[in-house]
Amino acid sequence: MLLLEERIRKDGRVKTGNVLKVDSFLNHQIDVKLLNRMGEEWYRIFKDERIDKVLTIEASGIAIAVIAAQYFGAPVLFAKKAQSINIDGDVYSTKVQSYTHNRIYDVILSKKFLHEGENVLIIDDFLANGCALEGLIDLVDQAKANLVGVGIAIEKGFQKGGRELREKGIRIESLAIVESMDAATGEIKFRKQ
Numbered sequence: 001m002l003l004l005e006e007r008i009r010k011d012g013r014v015k016t017g018n019v020l021k022v023d024s025f026l027n028h029q030i031d032v033k034l035l036n037r038m039g040e041e042w043y044r045i046f047k048d049e050r051i052d053k054v055l056t057i058e059a060s061g062i063a064i065a066v067i068a069a070q071y072f073g074a075p076v077l078f079a080k081k082a083q084s085i086n087i088d089g090d091v092y093s094t095k096v097q098s099y100t101h102n103r104i105y106d107v108i109l110s111k112k113f114l115h116e117g118e119n120v121l122i123i124d125d126f127l128a129n130g131c132a133l134e135g136l137i138d139l140v141d142q143a144k145a146n147l148v149g150v151g152i153a154i155e156k157g158f159q160k161g162g163r164e165l166r167e168k169g170i171r172i173e174s175l176a177i178v179e180s181m182d183a184a185t186g187e188i189k190f191r192k193q
């Protein structure tokens, strides 16, 4: 999506450790118009599917998922990060290695809100090594719901998540795929899609 690529080029900042900062428009200050265009684009891509739930993970996925979900007319469910959990049977839970914070979180989702046979679209801000996505997919599987596909705002194509998950047959639609980025020069190259 050209609009998103242009915005990343203009306002994205490449940090050491392969981190792209987009907090001036995506995950701290939020450009609502841009998020609307992204929602429209995912709707164009997935409009032939029935979507019962849009699933994301807190915190930065929520705004993106909420705006996208309006196009699908479906509720948003966000998986919660918990410091520690008492598994009392009311929640699905999984573990996610955090890319940006270098630690493992327990992630939970109430069984009340995701049911067998429901069609799920996952939306998230970044795809890097795929840990967050694997955790969300695990929750969908535990609920015996159906994963229709995944909408990612920014995929870092030089990290393994996208390749590995597509090889497993998961439909991943990333609006921008960063092919390479250089913390020294600030240069960002995108994969042609």
Ligand code: 5GP
Binding pocket: 018, 019, 020, 021, 022, 027, 060, 097, 098, 099, 100, 124, 125, 126, 127, 128, 129, 130, 131, 132, 133, 156, 161
């Ligand atoms: P993964 O689990 O695929 O390795 O990483 C995905 C999660 O880590 C995303 O939900 C996002 O919050 C965070 N993340 C990964 N890479 C970046 C990055 O380059 N910049 C920012 N801002 N977040 C990232």
